[in-house]
Amino acid sequence: MNPREVAFNNLQQHFSEARHLNMRKLFEQDKDRFERFSLQFQDILLDYSKNLISADTMSLLLEMAKASDVESWRDRMFHGEKINDTEHRAVLHVALRNRSDNAINIDGEDVMPAVRSVIDHMSDFAGRVRNGEWKGYTGKRITDVVNVGIGGSDLGPKMVYQALKPYRHPEMRAHFISNIDGAHTEEILGQLDPETTLFIVSSKTFTTQETITNANTARSWFLATANDEQHIAKHFVAVSTNREDVIKFGINPDNMFEFWDWVGGRYSLWSAIGLSIILLVGEENFLALLDGAHAMDNHFASAPLAENMPVILAMLGIWYNNFFGAETTAILPYDHYLRSLPMYLEQADMESNGKSVDRDGHHVNYNTGPIVWGATGINGQHAFYQLIHQGTKLIPADFIASVQTHSKLKQQHDIMMSNFFAQTEALMRGRTLEETVEAIEQSGTNIDDVRDRLPHMVFEGNHPSNTILVNKLTPYSLGSLIALYEHKIFVQGIVWNLNSYDQWGVELGKQLAKNILSEIESSDTTARHDSSTSSLISYYLQVSRERGENRDA
Numbered sequence: 001m002n003p004r005e006v007a008f009n010n011l012q013q014h015f016s017e018a019r020h021l022n023m024r025k026l027f028e029q030d031k032d033r034f035e036r037f038s039l040q041f042q043d044i045l046l047d048y049s050k051n052l053i054s055a056d057t058m059s060l061l062l063e064m065a066k067a068s069d070v071e072s073w074r075d076r077m078f079h080g081e082k083i084n085d086t087e088h089r090a091v092l093h094v095a096l097r098n099r100s101d102n103a104i105n106i107d108g109e110d111v112m113p114a115v116r117s118v119i120d121h122m123s124d125f126a127g128r129v130r131n132g133e134w135k136g137y138t139g140k141r142i143t144d145v146v147n148v149g150i151g152g153s154d155l156g157p158k159m160v161y162q163a164l165k166p167y168r169h170p171e172m173r174a175h176f177i178s179n180i181d182g183a184h185t186e187e188i189l190g191q192l193d194p195e196t197t198l199f200i201v202s203s204k205t206f207t208t209q210e211t212i213t214n215a216n217t218a219r220s221w222f223l224a225t226a227n228d229e230q231h232i233a234k235h236f237v238a239v240s241t242n243r244e245d246v247i248k249f250g251i252n253p254d255n256m257f258e259f260w261d262w263v264g265g266r267y268s269l270w271s272a273i274g275l276s277i278i279l280l281v282g283e284e285n286f287l288a289l290l291d292g293a294h295a296m297d298n299h300f301a302s303a304p305l306a307e308n309m310p311v312i313l314a315m316l317g318i319w320y321n322n323f324f325g326a327e328t329t330a331i332l333p334y335d336h337y338l339r340s341l342p343m344y345l346e347q348a349d350m351e352s353n354g355k356s357v358d359r360d361g362h363h364v365n366y367n368t369g370p371i372v373w374g375a376t377g378i379n380g381q382h383a384f385y386q387l388i389h390q391g392t393k394l395i396p397a398d399f400i401a402s403v404q405t406h407s408k409l410k411q412q413h414d415i416m417m418s419n420f421f422a423q424t425e426a427l428m429r430g431r432t433l434e435e436t437v438e439a440i441e442q443s444g445t446n447i448d449d450v451r452d453r454l455p456h457m458v459f460e461g462n463h464p465s466n467t468i469l470v471n472k473l474t475p476y477s478l479g480s481l482i483a484l485y486e487h488k489i490f491v492q493g494i495v496w497n498l499n500s501y502d503q504w505g506v507e508l509g510k511q512l513a514k515n516i517l518s519e520i521e522s523s524d525t526t527a528r529h530d531s532s533t534s535s536l537i538s539y540y541l542q543v544s545r546e547r548g549e550n551r552d553a
């Protein structure tokens, strides 16, 4: 057995007893449990004491991390080695926010001068748009920025744009067109004035069907008013690694912001893909976002495993995923500004670790990445929390909130936070039959009137959660928080022996849709599919023909 298998077996043995751990009892027995199982990094407090763990569990989990070579893989990533082996690429989102003077080399070449030069280009451009020096074709300032992109070229900037609302330019707004559904495009374009709108076509490959189609639609919409292709230069810029196709699209290469193949789509908000962010929140705040992520990178790269926040979060996830058999994990931000964080992390995590073939090309015989889901916690309480409290499934959850709010309604914040604390307590403690009876009696209800309902009113509790408290949601702390999750995902990928940085599943969908589109466009139903797919395509063509749909409209 290799060291990883030994560590896994040790955990499995431990699990046969640990599965019966009861958190309520553990808290009663150990008054220092919070101190033992919590960790502070700058403005972020992680309390992981409400987990189904003992000190032994943690040391065995950390041994598993060690035995999986997490530290040496981490160092390989930071040193620009090509750890994305199916695509022969380095994985260097950490270089994008390397705010130190240290070089980071790929094949002996330091990438930092290029990174810094793109940041300068972005800052300069953003500065000119923000102060009104950059004008639209009729001489008006830009008020609306539209990011046209999808997946990794959309979710990150959109999430950060929402999260940093208090830092936005007061006279500017951003919009995000991602969906190929024309309704999305029309809805956004319908609110805009071509004279004051700037489009950012964001696509690493510049070949993504949804983005290029939407960008062409935006171009036609713009030209319908501007009437002259020369005006495109003032209103369209591109973010891409594909210079040739950007030029073909008609965008001036001076207005192209470059990034590189060693930046994965879902890890790219720190790169030029963050152009909409810097345009809206300005250079200083964008750099603070990078600073926060860099600080977390340093922590991840240097803290011992037992005090390493991403490692701890990752190993707790492994504990539930691979031992308790939990299928999902919930992300529950109690912060309106973080409402897109669950969606962002769905991609970051599931596209990275949703794999069943390991680095050596073998099918795995263990569970890999969980289903990640969630929504703002307070709304969730009135919707799906029922299942977390009383359903049959174990759902580990991350509760995330800020101590200080940007809102002036401080009392509302206290109400929200009281719910935040109450939920993790209730999930952990549950409510016994005796406590339920007591609560009913205290409310003045006669117990005999509700006796038949009692079983439904008991809560088993013992549901695990992490609490992540950020002092205040700032560009800096947001950068740290996102980097925390990125590194958590990295660690889990290493423990599962996966390449977290390719996405062949996404590529397949892109190819198949192109083939079917040509069948639809030529009304050709002779192609061989399964009977379901063929019948559905034929039905679609038939009904749209009967309804007189005009495909060229």
Ligand code: G6Q
Pocket: 150, 151, 152, 153, 202, 203, 204, 205, 206, 207, 208, 211, 264, 265, 266, 267, 351, 503, 506
């Ligand atoms: C991210 C994925 C995927 C990608 C989109 C957009 O890691 O690869 O979500 O970001 O498919 O790709 P382009 O940026 O190339 O248009």
